[in-house]
Amino acid sequence: MSVPSTVPGVLPALTALADSALADIDPLVPGRWATPVTWRQPVHTVYVPAHLVVGDGAPGADLPRRWGSDALAALDAYGHPADLARELGVAEAHADTVGELTRAKLLREPVEDLRIDFEDGFTQRGVAPDARDADEDTRARQAAEVLADWFGAPGGAPGDAASPAPAFAGIRFRSFDPAVRDRGLRTLAIVLEGLAERDVLRTVLEQDRRALRLTLPKVQHHRQVEAFVEVLRALESTLGVPELPFEVQVETPQAILAEDGAAEPARLISAGEGRVLSLHYGTYDYSASLGVDAAAQSLEHPVADHAKDVLQVATTAVGVELSDGSTNRIPVGTREEVLEGWRIHHHLVRRHLRRGIRQGWDLHAHQLVTRHLTTIAYFRSDWRVTADRLRAYVAGDTSRWMDEPATAKAMAGYLRRAHGCGAVTDHELATTGLDHAQLRSLQVKGRV
Structure with a gap:
Protein backbone atom coordinates (compact mmCIF):
# COMPACT_ATOMS: atom_id res chain seq x y z
CA MET A 1 0.00 0.00 0.00
CA SER A 2 1.56 3.34 -1.08
CA VAL A 3 1.93 6.15 1.42
CA PRO A 4 1.06 9.65 0.09
CA SER A 5 4.15 11.83 -0.09
CA THR A 6 4.28 14.71 2.38
CA VAL A 7 7.05 16.54 0.53
CA PRO A 8 4.83 18.68 -1.74
CA GLY A 9 3.07 20.02 1.30
CA VAL A 10 6.22 21.24 2.99
CA LEU A 11 7.91 22.67 -0.12
CA PRO A 12 6.53 26.21 0.37
CA ALA A 13 7.89 26.25 3.91
CA LEU A 14 11.27 24.94 2.74
CA THR A 15 11.47 27.58 0.02
CA ALA A 16 10.49 30.32 2.45
CA LEU A 17 13.18 29.12 4.86
CA ALA A 18 15.88 29.27 2.14
CA ASP A 19 14.60 32.62 0.85
CA SER A 20 14.80 34.14 4.32
CA ALA A 21 18.28 32.79 5.02
CA LEU A 22 19.63 34.05 1.67
CA ALA A 23 17.82 37.39 1.39
CA ASP A 24 21.08 39.35 1.46
CA ILE A 25 22.89 36.94 -0.90
CA ASP A 26 20.25 36.51 -3.62
CA PRO A 27 20.70 40.01 -5.14
CA LEU A 28 24.40 39.26 -5.66
CA VAL A 29 23.74 36.21 -7.85
CA PRO A 30 22.27 38.07 -10.86
CA GLY A 31 24.02 41.32 -9.88
CA ARG A 32 27.56 41.78 -8.61
CA TRP A 33 28.57 38.15 -9.16
CA ALA A 34 27.30 38.18 -12.74
CA THR A 35 29.12 41.21 -14.13
CA PRO A 36 31.80 40.15 -16.62
CA VAL A 37 33.85 42.77 -18.45
CA THR A 38 31.62 43.38 -21.47
CA TRP A 39 32.89 46.87 -22.26
CA ARG A 40 36.10 47.65 -24.09
CA GLN A 41 39.18 46.92 -21.98
CA PRO A 42 42.50 48.24 -23.33
CA VAL A 43 45.00 45.56 -24.34
CA HIS A 44 47.74 47.49 -22.55
CA THR A 45 48.64 50.50 -20.47
CA VAL A 46 51.63 52.52 -21.59
CA TYR A 47 53.46 54.13 -18.66
CA VAL A 48 55.50 57.22 -19.57
CA PRO A 49 57.29 59.31 -16.92
CA ALA A 50 55.80 62.80 -16.72
CA HIS A 51 59.08 64.51 -17.61
CA LEU A 52 59.11 62.57 -20.90
CA VAL A 53 55.58 63.72 -21.77
CA VAL A 54 55.43 67.36 -20.67
CA GLY A 55 58.02 70.09 -20.23
CA ASP A 56 60.69 71.63 -22.43
CA GLY A 57 61.32 69.50 -25.51
CA ALA A 58 58.78 66.83 -24.52
CA PRO A 59 56.23 65.67 -27.14
CA GLY A 60 53.09 66.46 -25.13
CA ALA A 61 49.90 65.37 -26.85
CA ASP A 62 51.91 64.16 -29.85
CA LEU A 63 53.45 61.32 -27.85
CA PRO A 64 51.16 58.50 -29.14
CA ARG A 65 51.95 59.41 -32.74
CA ARG A 66 55.69 59.47 -32.01
CA TRP A 67 55.52 56.11 -30.27
CA GLY A 68 53.59 54.69 -33.21
CA SER A 69 56.15 56.05 -35.66
CA ASP A 70 59.03 54.65 -33.60
CA ALA A 71 57.32 51.24 -33.44
CA LEU A 72 56.74 51.20 -37.20
CA ALA A 73 60.34 52.22 -37.85
CA ALA A 74 61.58 49.34 -35.69
CA LEU A 75 59.26 46.93 -37.46
CA ASP A 76 60.33 48.16 -40.91
CA ALA A 77 63.98 47.88 -39.93
CA TYR A 78 63.41 44.21 -39.17
CA GLY A 79 61.63 43.49 -42.47
CA HIS A 80 58.13 42.45 -43.47
CA PRO A 81 55.68 42.20 -40.55
CA ALA A 82 54.73 38.67 -41.62
CA ASP A 83 58.37 37.59 -41.35
CA LEU A 84 58.48 38.80 -37.74
CA ALA A 85 55.22 36.97 -37.05
CA ARG A 86 56.75 33.73 -38.37
CA GLU A 87 59.94 34.32 -36.40
CA LEU A 88 57.86 34.59 -33.22
CA GLY A 89 56.03 31.36 -33.93
CA VAL A 90 52.78 32.54 -35.51
CA ALA A 91 51.37 29.77 -37.68
CA GLU A 92 52.03 30.09 -41.40
CA ALA A 93 48.29 30.15 -42.11
CA HIS A 94 47.94 33.34 -40.07
CA ALA A 95 51.31 35.08 -40.48
CA ASP A 96 50.48 37.30 -43.45
CA THR A 97 47.15 38.46 -42.03
CA VAL A 98 48.59 39.03 -38.56
CA GLY A 99 51.41 41.09 -40.05
CA GLU A 100 49.00 43.25 -42.07
CA LEU A 101 46.67 43.80 -39.14
CA THR A 102 49.58 44.67 -36.83
CA ARG A 103 50.87 47.32 -39.18
CA ALA A 104 47.37 48.75 -39.58
CA LYS A 105 46.95 48.88 -35.80
CA LEU A 106 50.25 50.74 -35.33
CA LEU A 107 49.10 53.31 -37.89
CA ARG A 108 45.56 53.66 -36.57
CA GLU A 109 45.84 53.29 -32.79
CA PRO A 110 49.34 52.51 -31.54
CA VAL A 111 48.50 53.38 -27.92
CA GLU A 112 45.16 52.35 -26.42
CA ASP A 113 45.76 53.49 -22.84
CA LEU A 114 48.41 55.88 -21.55
CA ARG A 115 49.38 56.86 -18.04
CA ILE A 116 51.37 60.04 -17.43
CA ASP A 117 53.49 58.84 -14.55
CA PHE A 118 54.16 61.09 -11.56
CA GLU A 119 55.27 58.21 -9.36
CA ASP A 120 58.22 55.80 -9.69
CA GLY A 121 59.02 56.68 -13.29
CA PHE A 122 59.09 60.41 -12.65
CA THR A 123 62.57 61.74 -11.91
CA GLN A 124 63.62 65.32 -11.26
CA ARG A 125 67.34 65.04 -11.82
CA GLY A 126 68.84 68.44 -12.29
CA VAL A 127 66.01 70.14 -10.36
CA ALA A 128 67.07 71.60 -7.05
CA PRO A 129 65.28 69.99 -4.08
CA ASP A 130 63.63 73.25 -3.05
CA ALA A 131 62.31 73.71 -6.62
CA ARG A 132 60.85 70.25 -7.12
CA ASP A 133 57.36 71.00 -5.84
CA ALA A 134 57.05 73.94 -8.23
CA ASP A 135 58.42 71.79 -11.05
CA GLU A 136 55.85 69.06 -10.41
CA ASP A 137 53.04 71.60 -10.12
CA THR A 138 53.96 72.97 -13.55
CA ARG A 139 54.10 69.52 -15.12
CA ALA A 140 50.77 68.59 -13.53
CA ARG A 141 49.13 71.64 -15.14
CA GLN A 142 50.74 70.69 -18.47
CA ALA A 143 49.52 67.12 -18.05
CA ALA A 144 45.97 68.45 -17.73
CA GLU A 145 46.44 70.26 -21.05
CA VAL A 146 47.63 67.07 -22.74
CA LEU A 147 44.76 65.00 -21.34
CA ALA A 148 42.30 67.68 -22.41
CA ASP A 149 43.65 67.49 -25.97
CA TRP A 150 43.25 63.72 -26.00
CA PHE A 151 39.74 63.88 -24.59
CA GLY A 152 38.66 66.43 -27.13
CA ALA A 153 38.80 69.87 -25.57
CA PRO A 154 37.93 72.74 -27.93
CA GLY A 155 40.79 72.96 -30.38
CA GLY A 156 41.96 69.42 -29.71
CA ALA A 157 41.92 66.71 -32.35
CA PRO A 158 41.51 63.32 -30.68
CA GLY A 159 41.72 60.37 -33.00
CA ASP A 160 43.11 62.48 -35.85
CA ALA A 161 45.02 60.21 -38.22
CA ALA A 162 48.08 62.43 -37.97
CA SER A 163 48.11 62.27 -34.18
CA PRO A 164 45.99 59.39 -32.84
CA ALA A 165 44.81 59.89 -29.27
CA PRO A 166 44.54 57.02 -26.80
CA ALA A 167 41.02 55.87 -26.02
CA PHE A 168 41.93 55.74 -22.31
CA ALA A 169 44.33 58.03 -20.47
CA GLY A 170 45.15 59.45 -17.08
CA ILE A 171 47.84 59.82 -14.45
CA ARG A 172 49.57 57.77 -11.82
CA PHE A 173 50.22 59.96 -8.80
CA ARG A 174 52.17 59.20 -5.64
CA SER A 175 50.92 56.68 -3.12
CA PHE A 176 49.17 57.08 0.21
CA ASP A 177 52.45 56.45 2.01
CA PRO A 178 52.48 59.23 4.66
CA ALA A 179 55.81 60.53 3.36
CA VAL A 180 54.47 61.35 -0.12
CA ARG A 181 50.68 61.43 0.31
CA ASP A 182 50.41 65.22 0.29
CA ARG A 183 52.45 65.52 -2.89
CA GLY A 184 50.40 62.88 -4.66
CA LEU A 185 47.07 64.47 -3.75
CA ARG A 186 48.38 67.90 -4.79
CA THR A 187 49.26 66.60 -8.25
CA LEU A 188 45.92 64.82 -8.56
CA ALA A 189 44.01 67.95 -7.58
CA ILE A 190 45.94 70.14 -10.05
CA VAL A 191 45.26 67.76 -12.93
CA LEU A 192 41.56 67.37 -12.15
CA GLU A 193 41.13 71.11 -11.67
CA GLY A 194 42.85 71.71 -15.02
CA LEU A 195 40.46 69.33 -16.74
CA ALA A 196 37.46 70.89 -15.03
CA GLU A 197 38.52 74.41 -16.03
CA ARG A 198 38.62 73.27 -19.66
CA ASP A 199 35.09 71.81 -19.42
CA VAL A 200 36.49 68.37 -20.11
CA LEU A 201 36.16 66.51 -16.81
CA ARG A 202 32.38 66.44 -16.57
CA THR A 203 31.98 65.58 -20.25
CA VAL A 204 34.40 62.65 -20.08
CA LEU A 205 32.82 61.22 -16.93
CA GLU A 206 29.33 61.49 -18.38
CA GLN A 207 30.24 60.02 -21.77
CA ASP A 208 32.48 57.17 -20.61
CA ARG A 209 33.44 56.91 -16.95
CA ARG A 210 36.18 54.42 -17.85
CA ALA A 211 38.04 56.73 -20.23
CA LEU A 212 39.81 58.80 -17.55
CA ARG A 213 42.14 56.61 -15.49
CA LEU A 214 43.46 57.63 -12.07
CA THR A 215 45.94 55.10 -10.68
CA LEU A 216 46.47 54.78 -6.93
CA PRO A 217 49.78 52.93 -6.44
CA LYS A 218 51.36 50.85 -3.66
CA VAL A 219 48.13 50.18 -1.81
CA GLN A 220 48.72 48.12 1.33
CA HIS A 221 45.33 48.13 3.06
CA HIS A 222 41.70 48.54 2.06
CA ARG A 223 41.35 51.49 4.42
CA GLN A 224 43.67 53.44 2.09
CA VAL A 225 41.09 52.85 -0.63
CA GLU A 226 38.31 53.96 1.72
CA ALA A 227 40.25 57.15 2.46
CA PHE A 228 40.77 57.78 -1.24
CA VAL A 229 37.03 57.47 -1.88
CA GLU A 230 36.48 60.21 0.71
CA VAL A 231 39.12 62.38 -0.99
CA LEU A 232 37.39 61.91 -4.34
CA ARG A 233 34.02 62.84 -2.87
CA ALA A 234 35.51 66.08 -1.58
CA LEU A 235 37.05 66.83 -5.00
CA GLU A 236 33.77 66.05 -6.77
CA SER A 237 31.94 68.47 -4.49
CA THR A 238 34.54 71.19 -5.03
CA LEU A 239 34.72 70.76 -8.81
CA GLY A 240 31.01 70.01 -9.33
CA VAL A 241 31.58 66.81 -11.31
CA PRO A 242 30.13 63.27 -11.30
CA GLU A 243 31.66 60.31 -9.49
CA LEU A 244 35.35 59.72 -10.19
CA PRO A 245 36.37 56.07 -10.59
CA PHE A 246 39.96 54.86 -10.25
CA GLU A 247 42.42 51.97 -10.52
CA VAL A 248 44.30 50.26 -7.71
CA GLN A 249 47.87 49.14 -8.24
CA VAL A 250 48.78 45.98 -6.34
CA GLU A 251 52.51 45.82 -5.71
CA THR A 252 52.86 44.95 -2.04
CA PRO A 253 52.36 41.61 -0.25
CA GLN A 254 49.89 43.23 2.17
CA ALA A 255 47.59 43.94 -0.79
CA ILE A 256 47.42 40.20 -1.52
CA LEU A 257 47.31 38.65 1.96
CA ALA A 258 45.91 40.76 4.80
CA GLU A 259 47.32 40.58 8.32
CA ASP A 260 44.35 38.42 9.39
CA GLY A 261 44.99 35.95 6.57
CA ALA A 262 42.15 37.14 4.32
CA ALA A 263 42.47 37.83 0.60
CA GLU A 264 42.90 41.61 0.53
CA PRO A 265 42.03 42.23 -3.17
CA ALA A 266 38.35 41.47 -2.55
CA ARG A 267 38.39 44.00 0.30
CA LEU A 268 40.08 46.59 -1.92
CA ILE A 269 37.29 46.26 -4.46
CA SER A 270 34.57 46.49 -1.81
CA ALA A 271 36.24 49.49 -0.21
CA GLY A 272 36.03 51.31 -3.54
CA GLU A 273 32.21 51.30 -3.37
CA GLY A 274 31.81 50.59 -7.08
CA ARG A 275 34.52 53.02 -8.20
CA VAL A 276 37.36 50.53 -8.78
CA LEU A 277 37.82 50.09 -12.52
CA SER A 278 40.82 47.78 -12.46
CA LEU A 279 43.49 46.09 -10.39
CA HIS A 280 47.01 46.36 -11.84
CA TYR A 281 49.79 43.99 -10.83
CA GLY A 282 53.14 45.70 -10.19
CA THR A 283 55.89 43.30 -11.22
CA TYR A 284 59.06 44.68 -9.70
CA ASP A 285 57.92 46.25 -6.45
CA TYR A 286 56.00 43.10 -5.58
CA SER A 287 58.81 40.69 -6.48
CA ALA A 288 61.43 42.77 -4.67
CA SER A 289 59.29 43.00 -1.54
CA LEU A 290 59.25 39.19 -1.40
CA GLY A 291 63.03 39.00 -1.63
CA VAL A 292 63.27 37.94 -5.28
CA ASP A 293 66.64 38.99 -6.69
CA ALA A 294 66.66 41.44 -9.59
CA ALA A 295 67.91 38.86 -12.08
CA ALA A 296 64.98 36.57 -11.26
CA GLN A 297 62.18 39.15 -11.20
CA SER A 298 59.72 38.37 -13.96
CA LEU A 299 56.04 38.23 -14.85
CA GLU A 300 56.35 34.43 -14.85
CA HIS A 301 58.10 34.02 -11.50
CA PRO A 302 56.08 31.79 -9.10
CA VAL A 303 55.46 34.68 -6.69
CA ALA A 304 53.99 36.69 -9.57
CA ASP A 305 51.74 33.83 -10.60
CA HIS A 306 50.47 33.40 -7.05
CA ALA A 307 49.62 37.09 -6.74
CA LYS A 308 47.85 37.14 -10.09
CA ASP A 309 45.90 33.98 -9.25
CA VAL A 310 44.46 35.79 -6.22
CA LEU A 311 43.79 38.94 -8.23
CA GLN A 312 42.12 36.99 -11.01
CA VAL A 313 39.75 35.23 -8.63
CA ALA A 314 38.92 38.53 -6.89
CA THR A 315 38.12 40.40 -10.12
CA THR A 316 36.29 37.66 -12.00
CA ALA A 317 32.65 38.48 -12.83
CA VAL A 318 32.44 41.52 -10.52
CA GLY A 319 32.91 44.20 -13.18
CA VAL A 320 36.56 44.91 -12.42
CA GLU A 321 39.34 44.63 -14.98
CA LEU A 322 42.72 42.98 -14.30
CA SER A 323 46.04 43.99 -15.80
CA ASP A 324 49.34 42.16 -15.76
CA GLY A 325 52.51 44.17 -15.20
CA SER A 326 55.52 44.93 -17.37
CA THR A 327 58.84 43.54 -18.51
CA ASN A 328 61.84 45.84 -18.26
CA ARG A 329 63.74 43.98 -21.00
CA ILE A 330 63.47 46.62 -23.71
CA PRO A 331 63.79 45.72 -27.45
CA VAL A 332 66.63 48.08 -28.34
CA GLY A 333 70.19 47.73 -29.65
CA THR A 334 71.39 45.57 -32.52
CA ARG A 335 68.98 43.67 -34.73
CA GLU A 336 69.51 40.53 -32.65
CA GLU A 337 69.08 42.41 -29.38
CA VAL A 338 65.82 43.93 -30.60
CA LEU A 339 64.61 40.52 -31.76
CA GLU A 340 65.51 38.96 -28.41
CA GLY A 341 63.56 41.68 -26.60
CA TRP A 342 60.59 41.04 -28.88
CA ARG A 343 60.80 37.28 -28.24
CA ILE A 344 60.68 37.84 -24.47
CA HIS A 345 57.80 40.30 -24.70
CA HIS A 346 55.87 38.09 -27.13
CA HIS A 347 56.22 35.11 -24.80
CA LEU A 348 55.01 37.06 -21.76
CA VAL A 349 52.07 38.69 -23.54
CA ARG A 350 50.93 35.38 -25.00
CA ARG A 351 51.33 33.76 -21.59
CA HIS A 352 49.02 36.16 -19.78
CA LEU A 353 46.48 36.03 -22.63
CA ARG A 354 46.36 32.25 -22.36
CA ARG A 355 45.72 32.43 -18.62
CA GLY A 356 42.82 34.83 -19.15
CA ILE A 357 44.51 38.14 -18.30
CA ARG A 358 43.75 40.47 -21.20
CA GLN A 359 45.92 43.50 -20.43
CA GLY A 360 49.52 44.35 -19.52
CA TRP A 361 51.90 47.27 -19.26
CA ASP A 362 54.26 48.57 -21.94
CA LEU A 363 57.23 50.80 -21.18
CA HIS A 364 58.82 51.49 -24.58
CA ALA A 365 57.63 52.26 -28.12
CA HIS A 366 59.25 49.13 -29.54
CA GLN A 367 57.09 46.99 -27.24
CA LEU A 368 54.04 48.19 -29.16
CA VAL A 369 55.11 45.94 -32.02
CA THR A 370 54.88 42.72 -30.04
CA ARG A 371 51.96 43.93 -27.91
CA HIS A 372 49.73 44.26 -30.94
CA LEU A 373 51.23 41.45 -33.02
CA THR A 374 50.92 38.94 -30.18
CA THR A 375 47.43 40.04 -29.17
CA ILE A 376 46.18 39.93 -32.75
CA ALA A 377 47.82 36.54 -33.34
CA TYR A 378 46.29 35.12 -30.16
CA PHE A 379 42.75 36.15 -31.03
CA ARG A 380 43.24 35.37 -34.71
CA SER A 381 44.31 31.77 -34.10
CA ASP A 382 40.97 30.37 -32.92
Missing part, protein backbone atom coordinates in the same frame (compact mmCIF):
# COMPACT_ATOMS: atom_id res chain seq x y z
CA TRP A 383 38.37 32.89 -34.00
CA ARG A 384 36.97 30.77 -36.84
CA VAL A 385 36.40 27.58 -34.86
CA THR A 386 35.02 29.69 -31.98
CA ALA A 387 32.55 31.35 -34.35
CA ASP A 388 31.50 27.94 -35.71
CA ARG A 389 30.98 26.53 -32.22
CA LEU A 390 29.00 29.56 -31.07
CA ARG A 391 26.80 29.45 -34.15
CA ALA A 392 26.11 25.75 -33.51
CA TYR A 393 25.39 26.41 -29.83
CA VAL A 394 22.79 29.07 -30.64
CA ALA A 395 21.18 26.79 -33.25
CA GLY A 396 21.07 23.86 -30.80
CA ASP A 397 23.30 21.76 -33.05
CA THR A 398 25.15 19.20 -30.89
CA SER A 399 26.42 17.03 -33.73
CA ARG A 400 30.06 18.11 -33.20
CA TRP A 401 30.19 20.18 -30.01
CA MET A 402 28.17 19.88 -26.80
CA ASP A 403 28.96 23.27 -25.30
CA GLU A 404 27.40 24.56 -22.10
CA PRO A 405 26.29 28.11 -21.23
CA ALA A 406 29.55 28.82 -19.37
CA THR A 407 31.55 27.94 -22.49
CA ALA A 408 29.21 29.99 -24.66
CA LYS A 409 29.88 33.00 -22.40
CA ALA A 410 33.63 32.52 -22.83
CA MET A 411 33.35 32.14 -26.60
CA ALA A 412 31.23 35.28 -26.97
CA GLY A 413 33.71 37.23 -24.84
CA TYR A 414 36.62 35.91 -26.89
CA LEU A 415 35.04 37.02 -30.17
CA ARG A 416 34.12 40.44 -28.84
CA ARG A 417 37.69 41.00 -27.65
CA ALA A 418 39.04 39.68 -30.96
CA HIS A 419 36.98 42.28 -32.78
CA GLY A 420 37.84 45.05 -30.32
CA CYS A 421 41.61 44.66 -30.66
CA GLY A 422 41.49 44.53 -34.46
CA ALA A 423 42.13 40.81 -34.91
CA VAL A 424 38.73 40.11 -36.49
CA THR A 425 36.93 42.31 -39.01
CA ASP A 426 33.28 43.33 -38.97
CA HIS A 427 32.61 40.92 -41.84
CA GLU A 428 34.28 38.02 -40.04
CA LEU A 429 32.40 38.69 -36.82
CA ALA A 430 29.14 38.68 -38.78
CA THR A 431 29.74 35.04 -39.78
CA THR A 432 28.47 34.09 -36.32
CA GLY A 433 25.03 35.22 -37.45
CA LEU A 434 24.85 37.37 -34.31
CA ASP A 435 24.93 41.12 -33.88
CA HIS A 436 26.84 42.97 -31.14
CA ALA A 437 23.87 43.04 -28.77
CA GLN A 438 23.31 39.30 -29.15
CA LEU A 439 26.99 38.54 -28.56
CA ARG A 440 26.93 40.66 -25.41
CA SER A 441 23.82 38.85 -24.19
CA LEU A 442 25.58 35.54 -24.74
CA GLN A 443 28.64 36.76 -22.85
CA VAL A 444 26.54 37.79 -19.84
CA LYS A 445 23.78 35.15 -19.78
CA GLY A 446 24.99 32.25 -21.92
CA ARG A 447 21.97 32.70 -24.16
CA VAL A 448 20.65 35.20 -26.71
